[in-house]
Amino acid sequence: MAPRAAWRRRLTRADEKASPYAYISPFFILFGVVGLFPLGYTAWVSLHKWSLIGGQGAFVGLKNYTDVLGQPYFWNALKNTVSIFLLSSVPQIIIALLIAAALDSNLRARTFWRMGVLLPYVLAPVAVALIFSDLFGDKFGLVNHLLGLVGIDPVQWHKEVLPSHVAIATMVNFRWIGYNALIFLAAMQAVPRDYYEAALIDGAGRVRTFISITIPQLRATIIFVIVTSTIGGLQIFDEPRMYDQYGLGGADRQWQTLTLYLYQLGWTQKNFGRAAAVAWMLFLIIVIFAIINFLLTRRIASKGSR
Amino acid sequence: MSRTTRSGDRFGRRASARSVALATIAVGALALTACSSSSGDTSGSTQAGATSASGPVTLTLATFNQFGYEDLIPAFEKAHPNIKVTHKKAATSNEARDNFFTRLSAGSGMADVEAVEVDWLPEMLQYSDKFNDLNSPDVAGRWLDWKAKAATDANGALIGYGTDSGPEAICYRSDLFKAAGLPSDRESVAKLFGNTWDSYFAAGKQFSAKSKVPFFDSIGATYQGMVNQLEAAYENPKDDSITATENPDVKKVYDAVIKAGITDGLSAKLQQWGDDWTASFQKDGFATMLCPGWMVGVIEGNAKGVKGWDVANTFPGGGGNWGGSYLTVPKQSAHPKEAQELAAWLTAPEQQIAAFKKVGAFPSQKAALDSPDLLSFKVASFNNAPTGQIFADRAKAVTLSPYKGTHYFAINDAMQQALTRVEQGSSPQESWDKWVNDVKALG
Structure with a gap:
């Protein structure tokens, strides 16, 4: 009897220990196939001369990387990517927080407003980009027309660097603010109401409660949103690609982002080796940015909560 | 407060693992798209021997924009009871180009007859060994010289039959x-x-x-x-x-x-x-x-x-x-003989004039340029300009087929x-x- 009971006990213990891993394994198997393998394969491609059609060529070591790093367009694309990322992510998160706070208060027809902020997210990014690039036309665009009404000279949206970044960031913000606001709203509703009541009794105003209670309580969510928008922001593609009819990021590469540059290398120049090298560098850049952002926000927010 | 902070920390750690995972997935997806177009170089020629006279053959025809072939295909099927044609249309030439090169590099998935625009013809001519030589006495001299010359590779193989042109x-x-x-x-x-x-x-x-x-x-x-x-x-x-x-x-x-x-x-x-x-x-x-x-x-x-x-x-x-297209027959096709027949039939002057009247694609065939049907064509909104006559004259004025490598x-x-x-x-x-x-x- 005794050994059998021991066997059963061991089985139970093994079940407890191993089963959770078995349950989550489908994700990791799938991830291995569609995530990890391509990642490794891209690294392999990046070490070779490799043409879109012709396929694998000679092994060249890190030459693709040094080639790309030696191209001014790579650095230009990196600069543009960071600039568009900052112009989109920073206002996006701040505005989303404010909208969430507004939606969290007592509103009439609450569901209507909440659905309303999500609407832009439902639209296809390409459709948004088509409409916005029409609005931001240099000569006959609506935005310049409106600026003209208040006496401002037309802005060269497709010619100058910063205006083009602002226009593209506007599309990104239009699409993502509502989505992020809803995530913030969900987190805000989980904040225990006692805190607010206590603060009210202590005589704190609206702004004070927002800064001292809401924001610290939302820390985890804010970190999540910042990290995901970092990843999305650094990979921005649809909007700059659709911003003019050529899709290469402007005649002087004013708004060519890293993904556009990658696309141009891979599909216009058919140089897969270099494109794969850019893909890997983009990956590393995103990881670095995500870690920096994560550490920064954790720092700032935990200071606030203590 | 301490409990909430701890749980916050836990979430924070999870978020960090997640961020890395997400970043990996995201870049992985990018890499995946990069790779899907480069896997191998094998052509689907293994099936090429399967052609036989018995049993009906189904051909696919891939075009883009407006070729004006909708009414012509039933007529072709009527004349060739053994052949069924499935027509796939891409919205734009760019979309067709992406499809074309992706499937060409993948080694499978191309249609039996693929339309190619003159803008990306030079690119595809680099891979002319992946297409059937369509030279045949039946079609010799059918096209304006520059039109046929542009689709001829260095070895003299005619890779595409001209459809329309843009004089x-x-x-x-x-x-x-x-x-x-x-x-x-x-x-x-x-x-x-x-x-x-x-x-x-x-x-x-x-x-x-x-x-x-x-x-x-x-x-x-x-x-x-x-x-x-x-x-x-x-x-x-x-x-x-x-x-x-x-x-x-x-x-x-x-x-x-x-x-x-x-x-x-x-x-x-x-x-x-x-x-x-x-x-x-x-x-x-x-x-x-x-x-x-x-x-x-x-x-x-x-x-x-x-x-x-x-x-x-x-x-x-x-x-x-400026512009104009060709019909090609990739070596991937399982029925190259029937596919060539379809391409030859569609690009014959009579059919191309029918397409011109339907969608305005200007013919590149010599015989079509003298057709009274074409020469009498006028556009009302252009002050009744006789565009048929004008562009026929313009087509004859083209002498050069510039080299595009x-x-x-x-x-x-x-x-x-x-x-x-x-x-x-x-x-x-x-x-x-x-x-x-x-x-x-x-x-």
């Missing part, structure tokens, strides 16, 4: 010409434009002295018309080496178009197909443009309600062609950007230098 004339606004006190009927305007670029630009100066409207739409588009008249603009036809930056003719064209468009102020500084360009048709944006046959339809669409467009039967510097697409793209930079205020020399660097980076 160029000049479209102009007769009302704006009249307002400027210039002749406005199409014969006199053709004389005014003359048949050299100098005379065309001189007419522009005459026009702009009396009108505030810019003379032509874009230096990029005008450059394209000029550079297409160079026999080998960017690459050496013998070994495909890049000669673009040292070719004095390219520099000459570059300087000439900038002098006319920027220094003399003839250009509206628009980029073709851009939103501003499209909108400018409604706002008297410019008075003339280089105009292949199919552009008439584009202008009609963009300039709805604007009266005064007309076509002058001339083109500076000889003839010019491996890097043509990328070099020409960079050149278009260089010209756009000049229109946006860069100095011509600075922009040229940048172009030279771009071309060097291709190697």
Whole structure:
């Protein structure tokens, strides 16, 4: 009897220990196939001369990387990517927080407003980009027309660097603010109401409660949103690609982002080796940015909560 | 408070693991798309032997935009009871190009008959060994010489059967010409434009002295018309080496178009197909443009309600062609014989004239150019211009099939950007230098 009971006990213990891993394994198997393998394969491609059609060529070591790093367009694309990322992510998160706070208060027809902020997210990014690039036309665009009404000279949206970044960031913000606001709203509703009541009794105003209670309580969510928008922001593609009819990021590469540059290398120049090298560098850049952002926000927010 | 903080920490750690996972997935997805188009080089030729006379054969035909084949396919099926045709249509030529090259590199998935646009024909000619040679006594001499020559590879294999073409004339606004006190009927305007670029630009100066409207739409588009008249603009036809930056003719064209468009102020500084360009048709944006046959339809669409467009039967510097397509039969096809039959039938003059009447795709077949059906064709919204006759004349004026090699697409793209930079205020020399660097980076 005794050994059998021991066997059963061991089985139970093994079940407890191993089963959770078995349950989550489908994700990791799938991830291995569609995530990890391509990642490794891209690294392999990046070490070779490799043409879109012709396929694998000679092994060249890190030459693709040094080639790309030696191209001014790579650095230009990196600069543009960071600039568009900052112009989109920073206002996006701040505005989303404010909208969430507004939606969290007592509103009439609450569901209507909440659905309303999500609407832009439902639209296809390409459709948004088509409409916005029409609005931001240099000569006959609506935005310049409106600026003209208040006496401002037309802005060269497709010619100058910063205006083009602002226009593209506007599309990104239009699409993502509502989505992020809803995530913030969900987190805000989980904040225990006692805190607010206590603060009210202590005589704190609206702004004070927002800064001292809401924001610290939302820390985890804010970190999540910042990290995901970092990843999305650094990979921005649809909007700059659709911003003019050529899709290469402007005649002087004013708004060519890293993904556009990658696309141009891979599909216009058919140089897969270099494109794969850019893909890997983009990956590393995103990881670095995500870690920096994560550490920064954790720092700032935990200071606030203590 | 301490409990919440701890749980916050836990979430924070999870978020960090997640961030890395998400980043990995995201880049992985990017890498995946990068790889899906490069896997291997095997062709689907293993099935090629499966063709047999017995049993019905199903062919797929892949086209884009408007080829005008909808009514023709049932007729073909009727004449060939053994063959069924499935027609797949992509919305744009770019979409078709992406599909085409992705499936070509994947080694499977191509249609039995694939339509190819002349813009990416040079790219696909590099891989001409992946396509069937369609030379056959039945079709010898069917097309205008330059049309067939462009689809013939270095070994003399005919890779594609020509469908339509884009012989160029000049479209102009007769009302704006009249307002400027210039002749406005199409014969006199053709004389005014003359048949050299100098005379065309001189007419522009005459026009702009009396009108505030810019003379032509874009230096990029005008450059394209000029550079297409160079026999080998960017690459050496013998070994495909890049000669673009040292070719004095390219520099000459570059300087000439900038002098006319920027220094003399003839250009509206628009980029073709851009939103501003499209909108400018409604706002008297410019008075003339280089105009292949199919552009008439584009202008009609963009300039709805604007009266005064007309076509002058001339083109500076000889003839010019912009656009047009071919039908090819990839070696991936399991039924190359039947596929070739379909391609030959569709590109016969009778069928191509039917397509022209339906969607305006101008035929590239010699016999079609003399057909009374074609020659009597007129466009009401263009002041009843006899476009059939005009573009048939223009097609016969094309003599040259410019050499376009491996890097043509990328070099020409960079050149278009260089010209756009000049229109946006860069100095011509600075922009040229940048172009030279771009071309060097291709190697």
